[in-house]
Structures are given as C-alpha cells and as structure tokens.
Amino acid sequence: MSPLGYLLGIEGAALLRGLREGSADREFVEARVAEVRALLESPELAEGVEAGEGGIGVGEVYREWAGRYDSPGNQMVDVEQPVVRGILDGLRAGTALDAACGTGRHTAYLRESGHDVIGVDSSPEMLAHARARVPEGDFREGDLHGLPVADASVDTVVCALALTHVPELAPVLAEFARVLRPGGHLVISDAHQLAAYLRPTPVRGGAALLTEYHRPLSAYLAAALPLGFRVLRCEEPRRPRPALGPAPEVLAGHVSWGLLHRCPQAAAAVLDDSPVAVVWHFRLDGSDS
Numbered sequence: 689m690s691p692l693g694y695l696l697g698i699e700g701a702a703l704l705r706g707l708r709e710g711s712a713d714r715e716f717v718e719a720r721v722a723e724v725r726a727l728l729e730s731p732e733l734a735e736g737v738e739a740g741e742g743g744i745g746v747g748e749v750y751r752e753w754a755g756r757y758d759s760p761g762n763q764m765v766d767v768e769q770p771v772v773r774g775i776l777d778g779l780r781a782g783t784a785l786d787a788a789c790g791t792g793r794h795t796a797y798l799r800e801s802g803h804d805v806i807g808v809d810s811s812p813e814m815l816a817h818a819r820a821r822v823p824e825g826d827f828r829e830g831d832l833h834g835l836p837v838a839d840a841s842v843d844t845v846v847c848a849l850a851l852t853h854v855p856e857l858a859p860v861l862a863e864f865a866r867v868l869r870p871g872g873h874l875v876i877s878d879a880h881q882l883a884a885y886l887r888p889t890p891v892r893g894g895a896a897l898l899t900e901y902h903r904p905l906s907a908y909l910a911a912a913l914p915l916g917f918r919v920l921r922c923e924e925p926r927r928p929r930p931a932l933g934p935a936p937e938v939l940a941g942h943v944s945w946g947l948l949h950r951c952p953q954a955a956a957a958v959l960d961d962s963p964v965a966v967v968w969h970f971r972l973d974g975s976d977s
C-alpha cells in the first residue's frame with residue numbers, strides 16, 4: 689500500500705465530504721489542492737508499505753501489542769466502550785463469556801457488574817494481562833471458530849473489536865449461538881466499515897499494515913438472523929467533532945497509520961463526526977434469560 693496514495697485518498701475524501709455537506713468553501717478547496725501538490729512532491733511518501741495479506745498473523749500482531757494495548761489514546765475504545773457498557777448495564781447478571789477478551793477490558797466490567805466471567809482469546813500474551821486484571825476470571829486460550837465452552841452454558845456473550853480479524857462472520861456467530869442459552873444476549877462491537885477504510889492499522893512498528901475484514905451492516909444480519917438471533921439495538925458511535933479550538937491529536941500513532949499528521953485539516957474533515965465502530969445487541973430466540 690502506498691502512503692502517498694493513502695494521503696491523496698484522504699484529501700479526496702475530505703473534498704467529497706465537504707462538497708456533499710456544504711463545508712468546502714473556496715479556501716478549503718484551495719488548501720486541499722495545495723496540500724495535494726506538496727504531497728506529490730514528497731519523495732519519502734513514494735515508497736510502499738507491506739499490506740498484511742498472508743504474511744502477518746493475528747498472533748504476531750497481539751504479541752507485539754499486548755504490553756501497550758491498554759495505553760490511553762485508543763479512540764476506537766473511547767467511542768465503543770460507553771455504548772457497550774450501556775447495553776451490558778441493562779442485562780441480568782449470570783454467566784458471561786467475553787469472546788476474544790484480549791486484556792480483559794469488558795471481562796473486568798462484567799465481573800464488577802456481578803457476572804461469572806469466562807474469557808477466551810487466542811493470544812497467550814493478551815490473556816496474561818487479562819488474568820492479572822481479573823484474577824477471579826476463568827480464562828481459556830482458544831479460537832472464536834471453536835470456543836472451549838460447553839453448549840448452552842452462558843447467558844451473555846460479548847465479542848468486542850475482534851470480528852475485523854475473521855474472514856467470515858457466519859461460523860463465529862454459529863459458535864456464539866451454540867454456547868448461549870435460549871434467550872441469551874449477544875453484544876458485538878466491531879470497527880465500522882468506514883473507519884476500517886479510513887484508518888489502516890500499522891504493525892511491525894509502522895512497516896506493515898494489518899489485514900482487516902471490512903463488512904457492511906447487512907453482513908452481520910445475514911450471518912445472525914438465520915441462527916435465531918433477533919436485533920435489539922444497533923449503534924454506530926462517531927468520533928466527536930471538537931466543539932471549539934483546534935482539532936485534538938488526529939489519532940494516536942500506535943492505533944492508526946500516523947501519516948494523518950501530515951494533513952490534519954483534511955483528516956479532521958473526513959474523520960470528525962464519522963462512525964468509528966458498530967455495536968450490536970442481539971438476543972437468541974428462546975425462553976427468557
């Protein structure tokens with residue numbers, strides 16, 4: 689993937705959004721054109737960066753990230769967390785599975801909310817952090833495609849910010865349906881398709897980009913509804929538009945391609961008030977849980 693191509697895409701998206709929403713005045717358009725010229729004359733942007741297809745496994749990525757995953761500045765987490773917690777607050781305490789639990793962010797909240805918690809993740813490094821964070825949790829190394837959890841044994845499944853790593857939703861959602869009791873709740877958060885295009889994720893210290901699977905909202909429904917899930921809620925939380933003053937830091941370099949610092953006005957025009965995540969609340973058919 690070309691850094692220059694990416695930044696030209698951001699400039700183009702800023703112009704298109706500005707034109708569509710009426711905020712692209714003459715000054716804005718001229719600034720974008722001038723920036724495009726400057727970008728084209730930046731030789732250091734011409735060199736390509738490896739896009740992850742094939743070479744970079746999720747295991748390698750989270751081995752690299754485990755120690756800093758919980759650092760502040762992850763906008764995806766900042767935007768997603770209040771929405772997920774709002775849904776979890778409405779659920780009756782029972783047995784909850786945090787599928788792809790990572791460092792145990794939601795596992796800890798579920799535990800504090802009175803649930804018995806099971807956390808499953810394929811990364812031993814991420815699980816080590818989760819175990820330290822929630823010592824009373826039941827953590828198991830395992831894969832979303834074959835959860836080490838008994839049939840119809842949990843009341844709630846949470847799967848946060850992980851489905852972007854799986855190529856097909858249907859087999860993973862089938863696993864969630866298998867382990868849930870009838871009437872159980874499924875809460876999913878994922879990178880929004882739009883954010884996934886606009887914010888490629890760097891790995892190997894920025895030398896490569898992670899392979900991520902982007903999907904339209906209809907794909908979640910196509911996978912979930914045939915399994916007996918019904919939609920209770922769907923939210924697309926947005927990156928806030930700063931009310932006053934300069935835009936905040938575009939994005940922390942460790943969670944998104946730091947190149948956006950080269951064109952902060954265009955990046956803000958594209959990213960501010962645009963959906964960052966999608967959050968679903970499904971309920972499995974069956975008796976009350």
Ligand SMILES: C[S@@+](CC[C@H](N)C(=O)[O-])C[C@H]1O[C@@H](n2cnc3c(N)ncnc32)[C@H](O)[C@@H]1O
Nearest residue numbers: 788789790793809810811814831832848850853
């Ligand atoms: C972005 S982190 C999210 C962690 C946690 N759910 C949170 O929201 O803070 C994604 C996690 O998914 C895990 N993961 C990715 N693919 C997986 C798979 N096929 N099976 C199990 N875990 C997986 C990774 O190891 C990583 O811990």
